[in-house]
Amino acid sequence: MAGERLLTRNWDTPDAVRLPVYEQRGGYKAARKALGMSAAEVVAEVKKANLRGRGGAGFPAGVKWGFINAAAPTKYLVINADEGEPGTFKDRVLMERDPHQLIEGCIIASYAIGAHHCYIYIRGELPKAAKTLTGAIAEARAHGYLGRTCFGQPFELEITVHRGAGAYICGEETALLESLEGKRGEPRLKPPFPAVVGAFGQPTIVNNVETISAVTHVLERGGEAFGALGLPGDGGTRVFCLSGHVKKPGLYELPVGTPLRTLIYEHGGGIREDRALKAVIPGGSSTPVLLPEHIDAPLSVDGLKAVGSLIGSAAVIVMDETTCVVRAMWRLARFYHHESCGQCTPCREGTGWLERVLGRIETGVGRDGDVDLLRNIADNMMGNTICPLGDAAAMPTLGFLNRFRTEFEQHVLQGKCPFGGRFALPAGWQA
Amino acid sequence: MALELTAERKQRLAALVGRYPIKAAACLPALHVVQEERGAIDAEAIEYVSRLLDIPAGRVEEVASFYTMYKRKAPGRFHIEICTNLSCSLMGAEHLREVLARELGIQPGQTTRDGKFTLSEVECLASCGTAPVLQVNGEFHEALTPDRVKALLGELRSRAAGG
Ligand SMILES: Cc1cc2nc3c(=O)[nH]c(=O)nc-3n(C[C@H](O)[C@H](O)[C@H](O)COP(=O)(O)O)c2cc1C
Ligand code: SF4
Ligand code: FES
Numbered sequence: 001m002a003g004e005r006l007l008t009r010n011w012d013t014p015d016a017v018r019l020p021v022y023e024q025r026g027g028y029k030a031a032r033k034a035l036g037m038s039a040a041e042v043v044a045e046v047k048k049a050n051l052r053g054r055g056g057a058g059f060p061a062g063v064k065w066g067f068i069n070a071a072a073p074t075k076y077l078v079i080n081a082d083e084g085e086p087g088t089f090k091d092r093v094l095m096e097r098d099p100h101q102l103i104e105g106c107i108i109a110s111y112a113i114g115a116h117h118c119y120i121y122i123r124g125e126l127p128k129a130a131k132t133l134t135g136a137i138a139e140a141r142a143h144g145y146l147g148r149t150c151f152g153q154p155f156e157l158e159i160t161v162h163r164g165a166g167a168y169i170c171g172e173e174t175a176l177l178e179s180l181e182g183k184r185g186e187p188r189l190k191p192p193f194p195a196v197v198g199a200f201g202q203p204t205i206v207n208n209v210e211t212i213s214a215v216t217h218v219l220e221r222g223g224e225a226f227g228a229l230g231l232p233g234d235g236g237t238r239v240f241c242l243s244g245h246v247k248k249p250g251l252y253e254l255p256v257g258t259p260l261r262t263l264i265y266e267h268g269g270g271i272r273e274d275r276a277l278k279a280v281i282p283g284g285s286s287t288p289v290l291l292p293e294h295i296d297a298p299l300s301v302d303g304l305k306a307v308g309s310l311i312g313s314a315a316v317i318v319m320d321e322t323t324c325v326v327r328a329m330w331r332l333a334r335f336y337h338h339e340s341c342g343q344c345t346p347c348r349e350g351t352g353w354l355e356r357v358l359g360r361i362e363t364g365v366g367r368d369g370d371v372d373l374l375r376n377i378a379d380n381m382m383g384n385t386i387c388p389l390g391d392a393a394a395m396p397t398l399g400f401l402n403r404f405r406t407e408f409e410q411h412v413l414q415g416k417c418p419f420g421g422r423f424a425l426p427a428g429w430q431a
Numbered sequence: 432m433a434l435e436l437t438a439e440r441k442q443r444l445a446a447l448v449g450r451y452p453i454k455a456a457a458c459l460p461a462l463h464v465v466q467e468e469r470g471a472i473d474a475e476a477i478e479y480v481s482r483l484l485d486i487p488a489g490r491v492e493e494v495a496s497f498y499t500m501y502k503r504k505a506p507g508r509f510h511i512e513i514c515t516n517l518s519c520s521l522m523g524a525e526h527l528r529e530v531l532a533r534e535l536g537i538q539p540g541q542t543t544r545d546g547k548f549t550l551s552e553v554e555c556l557a558s559c560g561t562a563p564v565l566q567v568n569g570e571f572h573e574a575l576t577p578d579r580v581k582a583l584l585g586e587l588r589s590r591a592a593g594g
Pocket of ligand 3: 086087554555
């Protein structure tokens with residue numbers, strides 16, 4: 001793999017999930033270093049790193065930490081390990097293969113914001129990752145790295161793994177907090193933001209698994225050096241999730257700013273059976289689709305914004321020329337409809353409408369005007385809901401409509417799916 | 432009849448409750464533990480969690496019904512959950528769902544008459560790089576093909592026959 005690996009550097013080491021092995025490879029130095037600094041100095045280091053949140057919104061982590069009310073007596077750090085955005089699979093592997101890297105990041109971040117309890121909200125469907133983490137936490141505690149004191153320093157910290165129970169919406173930070181409090185995962189109105197009123201009514205910082213795992217390396221190398229691996233304003237490396245029609249799907253840690261083309265053609269080995277590329281979703285299912293002409297865009301927050309999409313969770317889904325994009329969007333609409341929590345009418349009804357209209361277009365019973373109807377539904381959802389799930393369903397719909405309008409129209413005109421109403425079977429599979 | 436948990440589960444539950452500043456926060460973990468014991472969340476399970484955490488049964492019910500992992504009815508001995516979200520579908524998951532339905536003689540959402548298999552279609556399982564994937568009782572099976580799915584079913588059938 002080109003470039004330097006930080007977050008994934010222990011992935012090929014057997015037993016890296018065990019504390020002594022992790023420590024042999026340089027682990028827990030960064031947390032010791034942080035505890036020797038002032039909390040404000042740690043926050044400053046993370047600000048210098050220009051570490052943008054890896055969970056989806058790309059907000060700078062150091063700036064977010066700066067919002068916490070330092071005077072409040074009780075504060076919480078909550079790790080978002082609910083990984084559910086279709087196409088995304090990095091957080092699960094970060095937890096399964098290097099749990100101590102995350103725990104070390106939790107110690108550093110908790111110290112920086114003055115939290116003495118950190119909750120890791122992990123998706124219920126990931127029992128192996130939860131077990132690995134729980135084991136690693138017990139190990140760290142037995143070594144005196146967690147508990148009443150950390151590394152013999154007068155800093156108290158407990159970490160609790162909290163399992164979700166099947167609901168994509170709980171990845172949204174305020175729904176996650178509701179769920180952590182033992183309730184239905186229904187998003188809260190913002191403001192107030194979690195940094196002001198978060199878990200159990202207290203100031204809370206919510207960060208993604210990868211963001212906090214990266215914090216370990218920010219402290220290890222220093223903010224500036226970490227940041228310099230990426231772009232100005234968008235520092236470091238990221239773990240990109242590559243899936244779909246490429247020869248070598250998988251996780252690739254690359255500097256922020258690596259061109260999408262390099263990820264797909266060099267690391268991913270190009271398109272399966274050397275077919276032509278048709279479309280790429282660059283940042284998870286909620287981000288607008290791109291065309292082959294866009295793949296020289298740098299993989300960064302601003303780089304993808306410039307071509308009309310978003311970096312999201314850095315989950316790149318590749319579709320070759322055999323793919324029916326109407327079917328692809330229909331499947332995603334079904335997902336959003338299923339996952340809408342139902343609190344807001346535009347989202348609850350809109351996602352249902354999108355699924356139905358896309359379904360009839362794909363199955364050959366689309367009506368005149370259906371393509372415009374889709375656009376209307378999506379337009380009415382945008383910005384009219386409590387949480388961004390409504391937008392997350394509308395944006396990819398508009399993206400597909402903008403980039404592939406003729407393909408939608410063809411479906412309606414011909415009264416059938418030009419691709420035979422299915423995704424092409426992988427090579428060697430019998431229909 | 433009131434629900435009784437094993438000593439180990441009771442202990443685990445008590446420890447869990449102590450991890451939160453308010454008891455009610457242990458609702459999800461408590462439901463998980465009770466479901467482990469019962470296979471599903473029934474009226475007695477709701478009652479148990481309600482008493483344990485001092486929250487009205489109606490609220491526990493509301494929570495249990497919100498999350499897909501809490502089952503009204505216990506699934507079969509092997510719960511096969513196949514992901515058909517986009518990355519998996521691009522790699523043939525819709526076809527595998529048909530293979531499974533044909534081999535088992537049931538549709539997604541159903542359980543075989545002998546109670547051995549339940550088939551469900553689920554959303555992205557965070558394993559898209561090794562698509563298509565499914566889980567059996569929470570354990571991953573990745574990079575599947577029709578042949579591998581059939582072999583897996585054979586293996587599960589002989590495990591079921593073995594008792
Ligand atoms: C519908 C929805 C689902 C989300 N799912 C996740 C998720 O699974 N994991 C995650 O880290 N962030 C997710 N987010 C983003 C979180 O709300 C939040 O921005 C993030 O956890 C902040 O962490 P970061 O700043 O470190 O990225 C989701 C947001 C929305 C609107
Ligand atoms: S936008 Fe959708 S998911 Fe979000 S709060 Fe409203 S109904 Fe729930
Ligand atoms: S789409 Fe199937 S695991 Fe992600």
